Amino acid sequence: MSSEGRGLRADAVRNRRLALEAATALLAESGAPLTVEAIATRAGLGAGTVVRAFGGKGALIDAAVSGLLGPMVERGRDLLGQGRPLDALRAFLAELIAFQSAHHGVNDHLGGLDLPETARLRAELEAVVRELVVRARAEGSIRADLDPGLATTLIGETAFAVARAASPGLAEAYLAVMIDGLRPPV
Amino acid sequence: MSSEGRGLRADAVRNRRLALEAATALLAESGAPLTVEAIATRAGLGAGTVVRAFGGKGALIDAAVSGLLGPMVERGRDLLGQGRPLDALRAFLAELIAFQSAHHGVNDHLGGLDLPETARLRAELEAVVRELVVRARAEGSIRADLDPGLATTLIGETAFAVARAASPGLAEAYLAVMIDGLRPPV
Amino acid sequence: MSSEGRGLRADAVRNRRLALEAATALLAESGAPLTVEAIATRAGLGAGTVVRAFGGKGALIDAAVSGLLGPMVERGRDLLGQGRPLDALRAFLAELIAFQSAHHGVNDHLGGLDLPETARLRAELEAVVRELVVRARAEGSIRADLDPGLATTLIGETAFAVARAASPGLAEAYLAVMIDGLRPPV
Amino acid sequence: MSSEGRGLRADAVRNRRLALEAATALLAESGAPLTVEAIATRAGLGAGTVVRAFGGKGALIDAAVSGLLGPMVERGRDLLGQGRPLDALRAFLAELIAFQSAHHGVNDHLGGLDLPETARLRAELEAVVRELVVRARAEGSIRADLDPGLATTLIGETAFAVARAASPGLAEAYLAVMIDGLRPPV
DNA sequence: AATGAATGAGGGTTCATTCAT
DNA sequence: GATGAATGAACCCTCATTCAT
Numbered sequence: 001m002s003s004e005g006r007g008l009r010a011d012a013v014r015n016r017r018l019a020l021e022a023a024t025a026l027l028a029e030s031g032a033p034l035t036v037e038a039i040a041t042r043a044g045l046g047a048g049t050v051v052r053a054f055g056g057k058g059a060l061i062d063a064a065v066s067g068l069l070g071p072m073v074e075r076g077r078d079l080l081g082q083g084r085p086l087d088a089l090r091a092f093l094a095e096l097i098a099f100q101s102a103h104h105g106v107n108d109h110l111g112g113l114d115l116p117e118t119a120r121l122r123a124e125l126e127a128v129v130r131e132l133v134v135r136a137r138a139e140g141s142i143r144a145d146l147d148p149g150l151a152t153t154l155i156g157e158t159a160f161a162v163a164r165a166a167s168p169g170l171a172e173a174y175l176a177v178m179i180d181g182l183r184p185p186v
Numbered sequence: 187m188s189s190e191g192r193g194l195r196a197d198a199v200r201n202r203r204l205a206l207e208a209a210t211a212l213l214a215e216s217g218a219p220l221t222v223e224a225i226a227t228r229a230g231l232g233a234g235t236v237v238r239a240f241g242g243k244g245a246l247i248d249a250a251v252s253g254l255l256g257p258m259v260e261r262g263r264d265l266l267g268q269g270r271p272l273d274a275l276r277a278f279l280a281e282l283i284a285f286q287s288a289h290h291g292v293n294d295h296l297g298g299l300d301l302p303e304t305a306r307l308r309a310e311l312e313a314v315v316r317e318l319v320v321r322a323r324a325e326g327s328i329r330a331d332l333d334p335g336l337a338t339t340l341i342g343e344t345a346f347a348v349a350r351a352a353s354p355g356l357a358e359a360y361l362a363v364m365i366d367g368l369r370p371p372v
Numbered sequence: 373m374s375s376e377g378r379g380l381r382a383d384a385v386r387n388r389r390l391a392l393e394a395a396t397a398l399l400a401e402s403g404a405p406l407t408v409e410a411i412a413t414r415a416g417l418g419a420g421t422v423v424r425a426f427g428g429k430g431a432l433i434d435a436a437v438s439g440l441l442g443p444m445v446e447r448g449r450d451l452l453g454q455g456r457p458l459d460a461l462r463a464f465l466a467e468l469i470a471f472q473s474a475h476h477g478v479n480d481h482l483g484g485l486d487l488p489e490t491a492r493l494r495a496e497l498e499a500v501v502r503e504l505v506v507r508a509r510a511e512g513s514i515r516a517d518l519d520p521g522l523a524t525t526l527i528g529e530t531a532f533a534v535a536r537a538a539s540p541g542l543a544e545a546y547l548a549v550m551i552d553g554l555r556p557p558v
Numbered sequence: 559m560s561s562e563g564r565g566l567r568a569d570a571v572r573n574r575r576l577a578l579e580a581a582t583a584l585l586a587e588s589g590a591p592l593t594v595e596a597i598a599t600r601a602g603l604g605a606g607t608v609v610r611a612f613g614g615k616g617a618l619i620d621a622a623v624s625g626l627l628g629p630m631v632e633r634g635r636d637l638l639g640q641g642r643p644l645d646a647l648r649a650f651l652a653e654l655i656a657f658q659s660a661h662h663g664v665n666d667h668l669g670g671l672d673l674p675e676t677a678r679l680r681a682e683l684e685a686v687v688r689e690l691v692v693r694a695r696a697e698g699s700i701r702a703d704l705d706p707g708l709a710t711t712l713i714g715e716t717a718f719a720v721a722r723a724a725s726p727g728l729a730e731a732y733l734a735v736m737i738d739g740l741r742p743p744v
Numbered sequence: 745a746a747t748g749a750a751t752g753a754g755g756g757t758t759c760a761t762t763c764a765t
Numbered sequence: 766g767a768t769g770a771a772t773g774a775a776c777c778c779t780c781a782t783t784c785a786t
Binding site: 515530534 | 668701711715719722
């Protein structure tokens with residue numbers, strides 16, 4: 001990957017990065033405006049620049065959120081082949097929550113925006129989780145009375161909620177409870 | 187001539203109710219506009235009437251969301267004294283999720299709004315959950331290695347996420363996994 | 373016709389009219405800006421008002437230009453059945469030029485605008501001219517070596533150009549030359 | 559170090575030419591953007607270069623349009639001394655329309671631009687037409703009841719309209735009708 | 745008191761011009 | 766000197782609020 005900015009001038013690449021960082025930072029702040037002007041100001045750029053650099057506000061936000069989700073998809077793919085499925089799932093969720101918590105709390109103002117790349121990565125993330133769930137279930141480490149699709153949705157929704165909350169110790173508590181609850185009853 | 191709230195003219199009361207119902211209905215529709223005009227149209231009122239009835243859009247939305255949370259607080263208070271704490275917690279979460287799912291999917295467009303009453307009720311809801319958690323833990327039906335505050339936050343964040351998702355069967359899966367995960371390991 | 377404004381409040385009707393008049397006036401001034409703000413200022417209204425009243429700048433301009441063309445179409449329809457075709461054509465062109473000259477010089481800035489009603493009326497105007505041309509030709513008062521379609525286009529393009537120029541005496545000169553030139557050579 | 563216009567470096571001359579050709583080409587396309595960037599892209603130059611080469615977009619467009627009118631003025635001057643005035647006028651109009659039609663349909667987006675050189679050449683073109691009209695009238699080949707100034711304006715406005723329309727056969731129809739109409743009535 | 749049209753600040757976007765590379 | 770990215774003013778439009786009807 002990392003093909004972005006190919007052929008662009010050095011300053012254009014730098015400003016793309018600045019705009020992305022500014023957008024990512026504002027995404028993390030729950031009450032922040034998330035307007036083009038706010039992003040531009042924080043990036044130290046003009047308003048027109050951030051629009052031109054991405055072709056529109058939507059594309060910029062899409063890139064910012066995708067930049068947060070992308071590495072997680074890759075990490076999930078790696079974990080698919082390592083260790084026992086439930087352990088891999090736990091490790092994956094731990095990393096996902098840690099990473100998301102550290103980088104953003106998902107700003108509220110992204111209603112009505114079209115984020116195709118983000119949607120795609122979310123779907124891929126879900127696919128990874130689903131695969132881990134299916135394998136763990138086949139192995140007998142997840143209760144059989146739980147539909148894999150439901151379990152996937154459950155994990156997806158709750159993990160993101162925990163990540164958004166970004167409360168100290170919450171991730172560990174979540175993992176302990178959730179992983180334990182997924183196991184077959186004794 | 188009369189004090190506010192009470193003593194309102196009959197039509198004023200009716201308009202407040204119509205506006206609230208319209209706002210609540212729009213809150214449930216994820217892609218809906220949630221503008222004052224949209225609320226007024228659905229309520230069969232004029233835009234000015236809706237604003238005047240509550241003093242601003244923020245207050246109206248606050249009232250609408252509060253109207254959804256309020257009964258839950260009361261129900262939680264009732265459950266505090268009934269049955270074993272973990273059973274009460276499970277029942278409470280089941281009702282909370284069912285109620286929230288049925289009434290709204292939380293419209294996306296409420297970023298940047300100031301919702302004091304909603305915040306207060308959320309705090310009260312959390313207090314109820316905390317009390318249930320503390321009692322269940324004292325009784326030994328929740329694992330002792332879990333900080334009650336963390337458990338409360340965990341439940342609050344995940345339960346709301348599950349309610350928002352409003353996926354069929356998800357609530358049951360959530361309750362099965364979460365309640366089981368909360369229990370002390372065998 | 374004249375159904376516009378049905379059900380609107382009196383002030384809304386008045387402001388629609390003010391906005392239309394302002395837009396029409398600016399259309400007449402060749403160097404004028406023709407921005408929404410300019411129209412609003414001339415109308416003594418707010419910028420948002422003129423947009424809301426018509427649903428967009430394009431619709432406003434469309435309405436303004438259509439308001440100038442509409443009566444001409446009606447007048448042309450009336451003339452279709454009166455007198456000899458070439459006389460009717462001359463009278464029609466005279467009125468069309470006089471009316472257009474008096475009301476506007478067609479502002480330059482309407483490139484890139486979508487004006488469906490204007491396009492429709494232009495087509496109707498052309499149809500009227502074509503019918504007059506066909507009848508006059510059948511009667512032998514227009515030279516037979518002239519394709520009716522070409523003659524229609526010729527009249528349409530030149531008449532509008534003459535109207536735009538709005539030069540004193542130009543219309544009379546145009547009519548004298550054009551009508552005479554259309555006659556069969558002796 | 560050298561006087562402007564002359565003595566430009568070879569590449570500067572080349573870039574002026576490229577920019578002019580690109581602007582001329584875009585002028586011909588009715589729906590084209592006619593932005594500095596569009597011109598630069600078509601010319602294979604940078605946006606800054608085309609601006610610098612002419613000192614501004616207005617000057618560039620002025621030069622492009624002037625480049626189309628200039629040869630016509632020269633051609634008109636040549637025709638002034640050749641043949642009978644009305645024949646020369648007819649030939650001149652035919653060439654003018656053919657040339658303008660071939661080279662541009664006059665892009666819509668040139669509203670609000672200041673084009674002094676274009677205005678000067680238009681005035682010169684008009685002077686040529688006026689001279690032809692005056693001579694033809696003196697000779698008796700144009701009806702005496704037509705004011706020469708009016709006839710000039712009439713010809714100028716209508717000929718440009720016909721050129722803009724660029725419809726097949728329209729020029730011939732125009733010339734047949736207009737020249738015939740200009741002749742004294744029998 | 746309800747109405748709904750007017751307001752005007754603020755949003756995203758475009759584009760002629762400037763300027764660092 | 767050419768480049769093309771940055772700039773920022775100006776554009777059209779939305780919408781919470783106000784106010785004449």
